Amino acid sequence: GLTDSHHIGRILVDARDPRTVYVAATGHLYTNNSERGVYKTTDGGETWNRVLYVDDYTGAIDLAQDPAHPEVLYAAMWERARTARNFLESGTGSGLWKTADAGAHWTRLGGGLPTGATVGRIGLALPTSRPSTLYAVIDNQTLRPEAEELDEDTPPGELTARRLRAVTVDEFARLDDAVVTRFLRRYDFPKSLKAAALKREVKAGKIKIVDLVNYLGDANRDLFERQVVGAEVYRTDDGGTTWRRTHKDRLDKVFYSYGYYFSRIAVDPSDPDRIYFGGVPLLTSADGGKTWTGIGQRGVHVDHHVVFVDPRAPNRLALGNDGGLNLSFDRGQTWTKVNNLPVGQFTTLALDDATPYNIVGGLQDNGVLRGPSTYKPGKSDPSAWREIYGGDGAAVAVDPKDASVVYAGYQFGHSARLNLKSGDRERIRPRPELTADKKEKPLRYNWVTPLVISPHSRDILYYGANRLYRSFDRGDTWSAISDDLTSSLDQGDVPFGTITSVSESPKRFGVLYAGTDEGKVWGTRDGGLTWNDLSSGLAPGRWVTRVVGLPPEPVNTIREDPKARHLLYVGTDMGVFVSLDSGKTWTALAAGLPHVPVHDVQVHPREGDLVLATHGRSVYLAEAAPLRKLTAEVMAKPVYAFPIKNVPGDPGRGYGEHPWITWARDPVLARIPYWSKDGGAVSLTIKDENGSVWKELSDTAQPGLNVIEYDLVVEPARADAAEAAAKAKAREKEAREKELRDREQKGRKGPAAAASPSPTPVSSDEEEEDKPEKTASTSGKPMLDAELERVLADPLRSSRKRYLPAGKYTVEVRAGGSTAASTLNVKPPKESGAGDDEDEPGEIE
Template sequence: MKSIGLYLLAASFFALPLQAQLTKPNATSTEQLMNSVQERNEHRAQSILHSYPIRNVGPVTMSGRVSDIAVHPDTARIFYVGFGSAGIFKTTNGGATMQPVFDNQGGAMGIGDIAISNSNPNILWAGTGENNSSRSTYAGTGVYKTTDAGNMWTLMGLEGTQHIGRIIIHPENPDVVWVGSMGALYSQNEDRGIYLTTDGGQTWKKTLFVNDNTGVIDLIIHPENPDLLWAAAWERSREAWNFVESGAGSAVYHSKDGGNNWELASDGLPTGATLGRIGLSISADNPDRIYALIDNQDVRKVESNNTGNRGLLADDFRDINSKDFLSLNNEELNQFLRRNGFPTKYTAIRVKEDIRTSTYPPSALADFLGDANAELFDTEVIGAEVYKTDNGGESWEITHDIALDNVYFTYGYYFGEIRVDPSDANTLYIMGVPMLKSTDAGKNWTPIAENQRIHVDHQALWINPKDGEHLLLGNDGGLYESKDGGENFIHHNVAPVGQFYTVNVDMDTPYNIYGGLQDNGTWKGSSRSTPNREQPWERLYGGDGMHVNPHPENSDIVYVGFQYGNYVRRDLSDGSSYRITPRHEVGEDRYRYNWNTPVELSHHNPDIVYFGSQRLNRSFDEGKSWKAISPDLSYNLPNGDVPFSTITTIAESPLSFEIIWIGTDDGKVQRTTDGGATWVDVSEGLPAYRWISEVHASSHDPSTAYVSLNGYRFDEFVTYVYKTTDFGETWVSVKGNLPDDVVNIVIQDPIQPQILYAGLDHGSYISLNDGKEWHLLNNIPNVASYDMVVHPRDLELVVATHGRSMYVLDVTAFHELVPRINESTTLFSLSDMRYSSRWGAQSVDYRDPFEPNFEALFFVQESSSRKRNQPTSSFEVVIDVKQDDASLYSTTMDVQKGFNTFHWNLWNPTTNSYLEKGTYTVQITNGSTTHEQSFEIK
């Protein structure tokens, strides 16, 4: 249960012991951040993987977190959708289809805000760095501008702002722009407040700065007088172990001179340390009226009117002495134990005997019940409140007498948006877990779309200024549209923007892909899926989907769960399931479970399950019973309101059941070589206290492992990837030429040990020489790659991105290339084709003929040297197709260094027909070097 008074007290004493044990690294400077962006751009321009075939397999069913919506002022058919970690998508047909328009800018794909100019709709501004201060909110690199409706974007500065709250464009002069910046999330900095440009972004002036923990989350402008603006300042401080989401710096400010000067306008609003995020909305119908949605973190004062028998509660045991405990009624005590899910071995008689023998104190019964996920919803804070002013902010008053329960719970920092109907000053909407609507200026509230199951956690809303019934709504489930004021919605789930945390695969044919998504549960889909066309995905479980493990011998058995260690074993064949989360013994330290608690099946017996808390737990019976096989493997640092010092990654060696590695969020790497009987801390030689995002045990050598670490939760964006070949006694960096960035995953190829795969916050990379040199996968956008797996049979790499769903690529070409890496040309194995008599046929006259598509993937060391106006004979690469040494087809091809793909429709110009069944040879000639492969048409 979260009480803000205790919460702030805990935060204040927590900082002292933590500082004594943990030295925080310096946050990455703006200069370092932009150098990294330049390095990323160079990788994208020079990568040898520019033409490597990669397919996106979706899903699109659930979409992903929307951060903002910007609609063309003249037509609602054209609008732009900003996503929390997927960039910007544009539609010109009212949402029937959407195309990305902000990929590969070098900076973050996280969008804080989008603004479109009313006077010139081809001009848009995008603020990078999502403004929802969540655990997967990425730092941006400033503000970007387009003058051609999103085709090209230019960085216009403010590189150090990291998270943009709001952008306002002057209604008549698009060169005048105001930007509200939240600044860094996990560190203090001064690049926050309000910035003003009057020359289209060439120069900027900071006009409001509160302090280095307080930024500006919202801005509004008077619809008739652009000299009048209001700003919402928000003070917050986030650490890996604690989040103070309110502070004395939170307030409303007002400018009367076009944003050059600001004064407080908070009379009547809550003030002080418990004021959190604030959202603002001004009425176009009555511009003197402004609404404010605030997150009030003060303690709710509630008097109990329960005079009946309430039964025993956990709090009853916190201060009770042993004598009084032993006098409790056994029936009531048993009811308490069963009602709260204690293991059946704990009965009133057993517990009283434990208390009598001082095995543990009575307070241990209350301590046993801690659940980090439940604490998100079990709240004593006031939460969401709506205030209004009818005098332009000179004074405010609350609009409602009733409490807005269950709108924010404890995490109001994640919401904060309020919108008033432009045509009716009394109609407004507030966004939280549900979205509520009021038609009487905020006095009474009703939830929208009660007859529909639209997604929860609402982030963005556009109300059509010409039709107040027409809404565009963005939430954690994507984009929705209503034509009746929120009574009914349609879901525009057409963009593959899933935010995956994890990925796994089964051994079906074709194999299925499994993944856990941010606030969209866990899903299963065919590896042959095509977004918006075929092979829909199936939902397996709810919540924030985390680790998922299908049984390799029976894909109907799946271990699946949600945040903070809540996992079950499901049988998809009959729908049965049982909870598998390990429970500590009463009197022991409570198990601490990470937000993304790792759960793994043994390589040697899939009925053996590993489960990480601060200890490693192992089950030999599919999660029915557990035994801790380690002590606390973390630093056991003090915790705030977020579980910390937890295991984040588990790696059992594929070569030995006795060898297990683990990593923790506070920087520990430990391993055992005797199945958990003894553990060795092998963290020395690695950067201290960084989050261990992955430990990967080699499938080629039992003493070899790879480790990725990240400093994201210190705002340290530095690449840390290491390798050991002696069980962790020593570590060497395999960063190579990777740009500085946060590393989420590193794995080794199961066939070729020289090949490594790494997922960073801004791209996916492959190394062909054990980390000496890395190459960017160009055909995956500049999006965070959270997890990767190579299918052991099909040899395909599956990449789980946190923003653009799943990508799949065949890695057999990498296996063939490694032994030929110094050859000038390599043609990779060709796939056989199935002959069809329908080649060249038209089903109807207005359709193009059906033609085969033959693809040949090859690698060259250098790009073509053809110059302008030279004949085609100067091309470096010649492609010949032969049968029995007779040439059937020959062409030349301009190529770039790296992987290239030759496409051909199998048309034989010598016979004026398509190739018949038979075996054919393809030759690639590059200078004096020729390499050939054969394929068969069956």
């Protein structure tokens, strides 16, 4: 059992026997299957038996157990069906079931509970202090009566979509232009549509009221404006025999239309009347659900999924929501944000070309964030990552010549051009035309609508709805360059028949490819004048059915390294894989990466870094540049040393560090990559330009690519010897230079020199001004003045750690009888000066 259940709603460990476990198996999302319902194990999970089953569309979503009588359990069953174009949120199979013999027999409960095709997801909570009481929060998908008054949150005198349906042509013509303008902008009508002209065309019958109503189709608004009953809380005090709704009035603006995303409830174990449940807001009741209070506060994200009430101290709550984790120690009066958990659900990524470069990413319900690639959790300032756009972050792109210009979107294609320096933002979503002569159908936008910058011009953008659009002015205006590239099948409550991916050839302008959610691939070689359906080439006999190294799981993204065409990466539902041979074979890149869906992969062109958007564990980064050189020729060698990234050097390192405040220390690490064909013992020697050995390292290599991290620490004896050799060589050089200057001086003395007029004396101040200011590279030269060295000496130098100073070093890697070498550059720090606090061109605060 449980090999094909796919989704689990609840795991419940028996109160008496930890080897007895009950599981609410929800089943497949997109297809019906029989492995769903309630499963039970009595041997700690070695074997499972299904103990409750309704049908192959109805799964179990929640469980509750009577702690005083563990043989008594309650199960919430949920019928739902999902297709690419529709989500059926409810069904007749939904309902509550009870067993009094540990799952051997079950009875469906009624006694006042809603029944029928509109019963959706159900959540359960049972207070241990009164186990005969049980709460159920139900997503009721029943449509509200049309006569029921609706709170539109709009002042009188303003025009809304609902009010528009009741407006006559004459009444529309009498509307104030400002009212019409606000209506047009609020509902994202074309910018070219002006109030006065629209009123004239409506009055003349060229544009009808129904045309305006039809234009208002919007998937995002539908989530909030579809009028269903929504959240309801029911209670029983007799073990499920009879039920009553706890509240008289509707619980508006809690579930909206998508209660399937929530429907969890919690109860105080010591107080059966104190309950908590969440939807978009978080609610609590102290009187058994008769009255409710919202307890979300600043710093508490919306969309709440689970509340844990500490049974040992019920005033302590843990809250899981779309923003992460919050804690309360006073029953929700105040909250603390636990902000150090890497649980961001990233969907998309873009990288700029700054130094260091920045990462821009769209997240599920946490907008679009931007932060430096050098960010280190626990070390860097948390505010270095900041939100630059809202909603469910979607497609992102960065202007290749101006990193302050970012294109960002949120769900269903709501895109904007942002200027991070000026703070300006401009909405740039293409919209269908609406004129007296042309009335286009509403466009369909995918949840993550693609928007890309042309590789040929920073001003050219492409945007995929159900048609492909192009802009020559950074999104200010758009033109459709395709017809509908989908089959426009009947629509449900999920936009379907949309473009999901767009790509333009970097070698030839106008060679474009578009993929759709129907599984079609379209191509044009003339900028959209003509399109060809390329999907016919994907006939069953020509599919690649097996790829070496890739597991049988969904592939979410594929990326080619921009500097190495043979190097490919794919992100799947379980991780990331690399191919060194253009996709013939694949290898998992699993070291340090959890098993997590990877939704986007980007490779930084300059650095070669691999950056991953994981859906649940935030952003991961790997220094993958060595893979660019990992060719068959390299892999045939017994040992190979790859280029090493420069590391910063600092003569002040180790000074000023507090002995007890250690969290702020940020050690510099040189990551030395090398190839070992057979693995085994490997030694590394680091030498300076004089041949002096500063450090010797040893490693046990695995066959393949290895990386050793070196913290630049050196042994004092080696450092002293190397510095002494450097001083000796510097003195020799100084002596040679002095001898050369003396010879030149003697050569200038003679009759001609004697007849020349005496040069104008130069003051010592002028002489100093003429000397070039020492840079970091020259100031790092060995000190040759022994007296000054003694006066400026560090009295504790012998007890301090010593580090590799700025300079160029050779790293020799030896394995067996073979040796390979690479270069390590320890870069000197920039000279401090008056301009240090000023931004360099293109940098953003």
